[in-house]
Amino acid sequence: MPAFISAQEIEAQCSLREAIETQRKVFINHARGETVLGPRAVLSQGDNAQFSYIARASQSGPTIVKFGTVFPGNSAHNLPAVQTTVAVMNEKNGSLTHFFDGESVTQLRTVATSMAVAMELVPHAEKIGIVGLGHQGVAHARAARELFSPRELIGISRTSTTNSHDEFSDIGSDIRQLQDCDLIVLCTNSQSPVIREAMKPDSLCISIGSFAPNRCEVEPRLLMNAQSVYVDDVAISSQQCGSVCEALKTVSQPWGALKSIGSLFAKEGKTRITGENYFFSVGLGIQDAALVEYILGKVA
Structure with a gap:
């Protein structure tokens, strides 16, 4: 059974400055051609949208699949405008090992x-x-x-x-x-x-x-x-x-x-x-x- 990493665990394990460093590093590596970025899909539906993508931060790292929705009107109801899930697959055997709280991952990496x-x-x-x-x-x-x-x-x-x-x-x-x-x-x-x-x-x-x-x-x-x-x-x-x-x-x-x-x-x-x-x-x-x-x- 894949483990679930909650918003609280994400916050406890990664500070803002640590997150900033992860993003600086991955974008430098991306510019050097050292990341793996699959197709990015966005389906629009009026004001709303659904999306998905697949990627690795390094050639040999774990693969993530992220999917979710963007509903701008949710903010008026104190709900996240972006709702997502991140699935993680093991780099050695392909097993699905973790689900991450997608909103927390999205928010932290975007802000960073x-x-x-x-x-x-x-x-x-x-x-x-x-x-x-x-x-x-x-x-x-x-x-x-x-x-x-x-x-x-x-x-x-x-x-x-x-x-x-x-x-x-x-x-x-x-x-x-x-x-x-x-x-x-x-x-x-x-x-x-x-x-x-x-x-x-x-x-x-x-x-x-x-x-x-x-x-x-x-x-x-x-x-x-x-x-x-x-x-x-x-x-x-x-x-x-x-x-x-x-x-x-x-x-x-x-x-x-x-x-x-x-x-x-x-x-x-x-x-x-x-x-x-x-x-x-x-x-x-x-x-x-x-x-x-x-x-x-x-x-x-």
Whole structure:
């Protein structure tokens, strides 16, 4: 019978900083061709979606299969917008050995990757905005508070302007509150752009909700003015990240080619940014595999 690794066990076995290191390492390895990434499938169903993928964080590591759903409306009912299960197969005999609480794995590896990119590009962010205050949004806020100790941390929500979370300096519904932010994180899964106006220079916008062609958190024309556009995987994001897909079709790219965060992490020293910068994450199975492999190494 496969063992089940609960959310509590995941939290106990892996701190935020440990998770960040797993993500930095796996993306560097991915850029070097040392991971194994199977096909990623997304089935859209109106506002909702179902997905699955298979991956290994290393050539000889355990294989994970992740499947789940994205229901943005769940946030209003205090349910995770993303619900998933991660299954683990032994690398030596193929046996199904573990099931992991998928929401916890997804949340931790997504937050860790976002924070790793932010620490590279805007390490001294003083004003941070989080758009979408579901489970992912609040988790990103907690991580940003822990790692950056920002002067201001503003939450933007369509449904709640009551500051019920200690992480935030303020919660509002007007996206214009974020115009002078150093770092903006979009956690909405929106099908229409949330960010429609240019950001301030030397800033970073992270989008974790443009995970499919019909998800578009950033107005594609804004990418015309970007200094850099980073993605978790160039080939996959070019086909599946809504904002990037549309930008590649309709606007010029002064930023040149899309840049992988694996290449960013592999560089020595910090990358100095100017202008507007974006990171779009569609989410890859290698992220889950890296976190799972790390935790299994501690609980085995």
